[in-house]
Amino acid sequence: MPRSLSNNLLRQFVPVLVLIALCIAFALINPNFLSVKNFARIGILAAPTLLVAIGVTFVIIMGSIDLSMEGVVAFCAMVFAKVFVAYGGFHGWGWTALILAVIVGATVGLVGGIAQVWLKIPSFMSSLSMGYIGLGATFVLSEGYRISVEDPIFRSLLTQRVFQMPYMVYFAMIALLFALFIERFSVLGRNIFAVGGGEEQARASGLNIARIRALAFAIAGLFYGLGALLSVARVGIADETNGSNMMFTSITAVVVGGTSLGGGHGGVLNTLVGTLIVAVIGNGMVVIGLPSYIQSGVLGAIVIVAVALSTNRKTIRFIK
Amino acid sequence: MPFIRSFIERETLRRRDFLLAGAYGLGGLAASSVLPTKAIAAEEMAVAWSYRDRSNPYWNSIAAGAENFTTDTLGRKKEALTHLINEGSNAKSLADIKSFVAKTSGKCAIGCDPNDSPNCRPVVEAVKGGNGYITTIWNKTDDLHPWDIGDNWVAHIGWSGLEPAENTATLLCKAMGGKGGVVGLGGIAANIPAIERKQGMVNALKKFPDVKLLDYQAADWDTTKANAIMSSYITTYGDQITGVFCANDTMAFGAIEALRAEGLAGKVPVTAYDCASQTLEYLKKGELLATVDQNPYWGGGVSLALAYYAATGKFKPSDEPKAHREFYGPTILITKDDADAFKKKYVDSMPKYDWSDFWGPSNGQIQYNRY
Numbered sequence: 001m002p003r004s005l006s007n008n009l010l011r012q013f014v015p016v017l018v019l020i021a022l023c024i025a026f027a028l029i030n031p032n033f034l035s036v037k038n039f040a041r042i043g044i045l046a047a048p049t050l051l052v053a054i055g056v057t058f059v060i061i062m063g064s065i066d067l068s069m070e071g072v073v074a075f076c077a078m079v080f081a082k083v084f085v086a087y088g089g090f091h092g093w094g095w096t097a098l099i100l101a102v103i104v105g106a107t108v109g110l111v112g113g114i115a116q117v118w119l120k121i122p123s124f125m126s127s128l129s130m131g132y133i134g135l136g137a138t139f140v141l142s143e144g145y146r147i148s149v150e151d152p153i154f155r156s157l158l159t160q161r162v163f164q165m166p167y168m169v170y171f172a173m174i175a176l177l178f179a180l181f182i183e184r185f186s187v188l189g190r191n192i193f194a195v196g197g198g199e200e201q202a203r204a205s206g207l208n209i210a211r212i213r214a215l216a217f218a219i220a221g222l223f224y225g226l227g228a229l230l231s232v233a234r235v236g237i238a239d240e241t242n243g244s245n246m247m248f249t250s251i252t253a254v255v256v257g258g259t260s261l262g263g264g265h266g267g268v269l270n271t272l273v274g275t276l277i278v279a280v281i282g283n284g285m286v287v288i289g290l291p292s293y294i295q296s297g298v299l300g301a302i303v304i305v306a307v308a309l310s311t312n313r314k315t316i317r318f319i320k
Numbered sequence: 321m322p323f324i325r326s327f328i329e330r331e332t333l334r335r336r337d338f339l340l341a342g343a344y345g346l347g348g349l350a351a352s353s354v355l356p357t358k359a360i361a362a363e364e365m366a367v368a369w370s371y372r373d374r375s376n377p378y379w380n381s382i383a384a385g386a387e388n389f390t391t392d393t394l395g396r397k398k399e400a401l402t403h404l405i406n407e408g409s410n411a412k413s414l415a416d417i418k419s420f421v422a423k424t425s426g427k428c429a430i431g432c433d434p435n436d437s438p439n440c441r442p443v444v445e446a447v448k449g450g451n452g453y454i455t456t457i458w459n460k461t462d463d464l465h466p467w468d469i470g471d472n473w474v475a476h477i478g479w480s481g482l483e484p485a486e487n488t489a490t491l492l493c494k495a496m497g498g499k500g501g502v503v504g505l506g507g508i509a510a511n512i513p514a515i516e517r518k519q520g521m522v523n524a525l526k527k528f529p530d531v532k533l534l535d536y537q538a539a540d541w542d543t544t545k546a547n548a549i550m551s552s553y554i555t556t557y558g559d560q561i562t563g564v565f566c567a568n569d570t571m572a573f574g575a576i577e578a579l580r581a582e583g584l585a586g587k588v589p590v591t592a593y594d595c596a597s598q599t600l601e602y603l604k605k606g607e608l609l610a611t612v613d614q615n616p617y618w619g620g621g622v623s624l625a626l627a628y629y630a631a632t633g634k635f636k637p638s639d640e641p642k643a644h645r646e647f648y649g650p651t652i653l654i655t656k657d658d659a660d661a662f663k664k665k666y667v668d669s670m671p672k673y674d675w676s677d678f679w680g681p682s683n684g685q686i687q688y689n690r691y
Contacts, residue, residue, distance in 0.1 A: 146375065286537070286549055
């Protein structure tokens with residue numbers, strides 16, 4: 001096999017190799033890391049982040065970036081919690097709040113996408129602003145208070161387990177399969193890759209770029225809504241901090257997984273590996289007893305190494 | 321010939337533009353004078369409270385107390401109180417206060433948490449430079465005192481975390497049967513309350529030699545972060561964990577949820593601090609062992625009252641003894657048995673405070689170098 005082809009093949013698997021290497025390294029220092037219970041805990045930590053990262057993957061593959069996740073997740077979580085509690089949880093009509101949260105997320109994403117396309121502003125700014133608007137809307141809805149969601153059926157996402165993995169992990173897996181379907185087997189997915197690979201060529205081929213862009217942001221919003229549901233399930237509370245720190249972790253997860261920020265390459269499976277890497281690092285650092293004040297530094301260092309290993313420097317002509 | 325014509329044309333256009341611009345300008349001035357202006361009336365002293373964010377119920381109570389002072393004692397609308405939210409940024413805190421002092425030309429009374437100790441000096445000096453009046457709470461460096469800065473820095477209120485945290489940690493160790501392992505979740509490392517509460521726990525552990533401190537990490541007062549760290553603790557230490565010490569309630573909620581995921585909520589004692597609004601429910605369910613209430617409602621109101629009455633000249637700070645310018649606020653330890661009585665007195669109804677009784681509930685002068 002010619003060297004460049006085998007290199008490419010190897011490069012595609014680098015994120016998985018990094019993940020395995022990290023697991024082995026942490027397990028050598030503290031064997032407790034390799035227990036099924038710990039994997040369940042990593043799963044709980046990773047599940048909401050995975051869904052948000054999947055949402056952002058679609059936008060990044062298209063060549064844009066979406067920084068609105070913190071605000072949108074907080075807003076969806078607050079809407080969900082308020083409606084769920086107001087309508088009596090699973091005993092009454094509260095379960096409709098689950099669908100409502102997803103619809104709200106998709107709508108906010110769509111609005112952001114339309115704003116970006118119509119006003120022709122860079123996606124960086126439009127999404128960041130939508131995020132802040134979402135955060136502000138959360139404050140208005142919550143009036144500064146936090147809503148606790150205690151319905152046992154909803155919390156069973158966290159508390160009930162099958163094969164020692166909580167329901168929320170399976171929920172995330174099903175959402176991942178759905179995202180994979182969109183990416184591989186739907187026209188929209190193909191078009192998103194086309195726009196990311198070369199917008200001018202895509203436009204020349206007759207694609208409606210504006211519609212594709214707006215829909216990609218809407219899909220991202222949809223997954224943010226799903227992520228918000230899991231975030232509320234995990235801590236049982238909805239407030240402005242449900243989305244906290246998700247911007248860094250989700251975009252890091254996407255990039256570490258091998259998706260190029262320039263667009264056109266990557267996919268949701270890459271994001272799955274990236275999310276697991278970030279969650280494993282976060283969990284592993286505490287498990288091996290690393291002092292808390294150097295954890296941020298170590299996280300940054302590992303992320304740089306992971307991204308450097310998985311970036312194909314030959315095909316990307318300039319690094320922005 | 322053509323030159324003269326183009327010259328005249330040009331000058332005519334220029335003169336026309338000038339006349340039009342002048343008309344617009346005058347029209348604009350006239351219009352703006354018709355709009356109602358929000359000028360601060362000469363007699364009205366502006367009031368503001370500068371704090372971190374609204375996602376922590378502690379700050380909501382502070383704001384509620386300050387609003388009560390504004391509406392009940394000053395007789396103004398609730399919106400007359402300006403909220404300066406700094407979201408944990410020293411720079412924003414300082415900038416907001418500076419612009420507030422400038423906007424009110426110094427006719428202002430401010431209650432403020434400077435966000436962390438090094439930020440206290442720039443904030444009080446900025447207020448002094450603008451001739452405003454400020455009362456701070458929580459964060460200041462040990463070498464800085466209100467009497468060094470002058471009347472503009474009216475007072476500083478602290479709540480000693482040392483003794484109450486020692487009490488909660490003692491309760492925790494007793495609930496653990498005097499032996500086992502404790503894990504700790506601390507606040508933002510540079511915050512004085514985080515440092516004091518950790519020290520209180522350490523002091524209590526000295527009395528129980530069979531209890532081991534397995535780990536103590538900063539979860540930055542955040543529920544989600546505490547949840548993640550607690551999960552990882554459970555992996556690292558597993559069954560060795562028989563007690564959890566949290567430096568505040570919001571982190572305890574995260575820790576309890578991590579325990580709930582393992583089916584351990586209510587089985588492992590957890591102590592907290594702050595008495596947030598949902599804490600009483602957790603106490604009654606038995607998932608939380610104890611917490612400490614610092615009466616933030618009183619704190620928010622009295623700090624604003626101190627600044628206001630000093631600003632309006634009702635008393636002169638430099639005539640007051642040092643114990644009136646740097647003092648501790650009151651704390652109440654709450655366990656499951658006290659929860660109902662506390663709820664009736666402080667949650668279902670708010671006691672009526674005499675906001676001009678500044679030093680009645682005080683716990684004494686602030687002390688340094690205690691550890």
